[in-house]
Amino acid sequence: MEERDTFSVRLERGKRKALDRLAASMERPRSYVVKQAIDQYLEYHAWKSERVLDGQAAARRGNIVSHDDLFKKLRRRYRGSKPG
DSSP states (O other), rough: OOOOOOOOOOOOOOHHHHHHHHHHTTTHHHHHHHHHHHHHHHHHHHHHHHHHHHHHHHHHTOOOOOOOHHHHHHHHTTOOOOOO
């Protein structure tokens, strides 16, 4: 098991109350909800950073599409597929 640390965070009272209501509705402690939120935040931003780095690498290789070409391709692909 990974070693754990404790730290504190200052929140506006309304946010703390909202956090407590959410935790109560989930029948979980506040710390569980905060840990889940941090885990999701870190996972999302790691994913996003990887996508940015992939895009930068593609651009360095010259693998880019102009804005106009992209939208022409999208219009052709989705022409006539509007929800009715």
